[in-house]
Amino acid sequence: MTEPHALVEHFFRHEYGRMVGLLTRALGVRHLELVEDVVQSALSRALQSWARQGVPSDPSAWLFRTAKNLATDALRRDATFGRIASELASQLTSQLDELKASGLSSHDVELTDESLRLLYLCCHASIPEESQIALALKIVGGFSVSEIASGLLVAPANIEKRITRAKSRLRDIGLELAELTNEQMHARRGAVLHTLYLMFNEGFSATSGDSPLRQDVCDEAMRLARMQLAQPTLGEDPAAAALLALMLLHAARFCTRVDDQQCIVLLADQDRAQWNWARVREGMDWMLRSARGETLTRYHVEAAIAWEHCRAANFADTDWHRVVQLYDRLWQLAPSAMVKLNRLIAQSYSSGVQRAIQALLEFSSEDRRQLRPWWDCAMAQLFQRADQTERAQSHWRDALALAKSTASRQLIEKQLVGR
Amino acid sequence: MFVQFESITMVKYLLIYRDSAEPRPQPSPEEMQGFLAMWGEWFEKCGSSIVDGGDGLLPTGRVLKPTGVVSDGPYVEAKEMIGGYSVIQAESYDAAVSIARDCPISKIGGAIEIRELAGYN
Structure with a gap:
């Protein structure tokens, strides 16, 4: 018997994603709901049993065996499966044998084909990007709706809605995990990377230290990026x-x-x-x-x-010259108002404040609208550096009125008071 | 002549875990792992005070009334449902309560009923 706290960090969360992947592959995407229920119950049972008996020597196999049994019971109870219930049940059993044979134990939790396939499914082009992120965090990352909500600073009801819609899209698409070929996965790699990039940004930019969950969202994006890199068939x-x-x-x-x-x-x-x-x-x-x-x-x-x-x-x-050059490169690859703004700020350190102010004034109203409140913050800072306090203060006030998060409001207020 | 040492008699107590019968949002996998770690710490801290870790109870059940009528579901009274039990040993009710105080059940809003075992057998 090992001590319960000997489990690796995030073991339950990561196993959630892996088991959802394994069971979905066997039972089909249309039964994702059932699969998630089964996995949740398997984890509850693990909690009850392990709390008293200690963690078994191969916790992953224990969990999967329990999930398999629960799934088999659910299949038999659900009349819609009818005769195929026993066929599916034996399919699940052979998957468990395979899992054992390949020696996948808890140490390899992070590197599984199933989680990766699940991630590719979540990143399907017909699902809106914001929903892709929420769905991937839920079914691959094993986060709960309320955890995702506080990680992304979005209302839980909203996250729930995104996930429900994404799941129903998945059912409509009718693509199965087992059918995903290496070629298809290759072709979709760009889309998956983009989703992970957005996931990381969501967690990172929602600045405010009140929730460590934002960091968890970033960590999850990094874990999934590593998972991609570790997949031998993808190279x-x-x-x-x-x-x-x-x-x-x-x-x-x-x-x-x-x-x-x-x-x-x-x-x-x-x-x-x-x-x-x-x-x-x-x-x-x-x-x-x-x-x-x-x-x-x-x-x-x-x-x-x-x-x-x-x-x-x-x-x-x-090296601001170098940073400006890099922003020029970035502009060619992915032009956006934010890139333009960041480039100008970098340039203000290499070729002077006045030129940057001039360039900022030339931003279109659409750019300014998109950059709220950052355009005003940049203006305020540049005027401050040029010792034009009055104008700086006026821009700080505009920025304050436009700021969305508490943390950015606090930052701006500090500037207003400080000068 | 012999010296009689004052010996402390340990008594066994049954801890009955009573969860709220009200539906609660399902804990997330991360919360479950945190809860498991708390159990581990509690058991470790209790050491030999834990006689039997006991078991959990599934939320299904049957109730057989004296009239012979059988109904579905566990016996729910005062909006609490028994979710599990453990057996501990302690010198007194006070000592048993202080052991139970650290039990993680209370951290998720569950009550713990502490009952001395009569020791009839």
Whole structure:
């Protein structure tokens, strides 16, 4: 008997995704609801039993056996399965044997074909992106609706709706996990990476330290990115390596983004000694590994920008010329108002504040609307640096009126009071 | 002549875990793992005080009335449903209560009924 806390971190959550993958593959996507119920019950039973008896030597096999039995019972009870119930039940049994034969134990939880297939399914083109993220977090990541809601700063009812709709889309599509070929998975890799990129951004940009769950969402995006890279049949994809590098280089700065009062700390004011340098190093390794092939992706360029920030000893030391060049590259690959704004801010450090102010004033009203409240924040900061306090204050006030999150409001208020 | 040591007699107590019968949102996998870890810590802390970890009870059941009528479902009174039990040993009710106080059941809103075993057999 081992101690219950000897389980690896997030064991239940990750097993949830794996078992949902395994059972869905056997029973079909149309029974996803039943599969999720069965897996939830299997975990409850594990909790009851392991709390008293200790964790069994192969917890993954224990869970899957229990889930299989529960699924078999459910199949027999459900008249719609009729005669195929016993056929499906024996299919499940042979899958368990296979699982045992391949020696998959708890150590390999992260690297399974089933979770990966499930992820590819979630990222189907006919499901809206925001729903892809919620669905992937739910069925692959094993997060509950309320955890996803606080991780993404969206109301639980809203998340519930997105997931329900995405599941009904999946049923309509009628694509089965077992039918996904390697070629199909190859063809969809770009879409999956994009979803993971958005998932990470959602978790990362919803800045406010009040919920560690945002960090969990980012960690999940990194885990899924690693899962892609570890899949031998897919081969190591340079874009996926670049994406993981980008995530790691950002995640290295997690701990310094908010202060004790949960206020946002700007890059210029962050204590670089506190950054997670092991993550920076790992990010750099993946960046090197991503430098292959013919295609330069936005992930490559964004990772390079993040690397420039990590590389500088302090804010003033940043190679702003290089950062501007990289933003130019990014603009060619993925133009957006945010890229334009970030490029200008970088440029203001290399070629002066006045030029940047001029360029910001030339932003279209559509760009400004999209960038709310960041356009005003940028203007305010530039005027501040140019010692035009009055104009800076007026932009801070506009920004404050437009700010959506409590954390960004706090940050702006601090600027208003501070000057 | 012999010296008689004052010996402490340990008494066995049954802990009856009473969950709320009201439907509760299902715990997430992460919460379940956290709960499991709390059980582990509690058991470890209790050491030999735990005589029998006991078992959990499934939410289904039958009730046989003295009239011979059988009805479905567990016997639910005062909106509480028995979810499981354990057996511990302690010197007194006070000591038993202090052991039960650390039980994770109370952290998820469940009540614990503590009953001394009569020891008839």
